Amino acid sequence: MRPTACAAIMALLPLAAIGGETLVLSDGHVRSGNPRSAAAYLAIENRGAGDCHLRAVESELAARVELHRTLxxxxxxxxxxxxxxxxxxxxxxxxxRQGGDHVMMMGLHAPVAEGQLVPLSLDFGDCGTVALQLPVTPHVTPRRQGAAHH
Structure with a gap:
């Protein structure tokens, strides 16, 4: 039987436990640098005995949602x-996280604003599915490591 998690609002909860606490999600937020796309970031802890696989993510706010890696x-x-x-x-x-693996939302139906909650549905295959809402936080461009600052 595949466990399905209840909706969790990560803006209000420091941790969201999924599937009988097999997966614990924390530090979730969304950032947007332009009106047509946004990225979601979070930590996923697997407390279970077997591997869990994030297969797909969906959001009603975007035409396409993909898992991406920054190289x-x-x-x-x-x-x-x-x-x-x-x-x-x-x-x-x-x-x-920013600069690494992340959830990319493309073709936003409307721009997202700071403080807004973005609904996401994460499909972890045999480990279950979780629906959650992540808050939009200000966009911050990370500094490149090794860059000289004067």
Whole structure:
């Protein structure tokens, strides 16, 4: 039997436990740098005995939602879709964060605003599905490591 989690509002809860506390989601938020796209970031801790696999994410606010990885190709940052999804090994935590793996929402039906809650549905395959809402936080461009600042 595949467990299905209840909706969790991560803006109000520091942690959301999924599937009998097999998965614990924390530090969730959304950032948008333009009116047509946004990215979601969160930590996913797998407390279960087996691996969990984030296969897909959906949101009613976007035409397309994909799992992406940011790669540094000779100083040029490039995002590539992760068609195979993201595995969260048993006993480990995966951080979906800016500059790394993340959820990319493209073709937003309307721009998102700071403080707004963005609904997402995360499909973890055999580990279950979770519906949650993440708050939109201000967009911050990270500094490049090794850059000289005068």
């Amino acid at each position: 540094d190709e000779g100083g040029v940052m490039k995002m590539v879709p992760l068609a195979e999804g993201i595995t969260i090994p048993a006993g480990e935590t995966r951080h979906l």
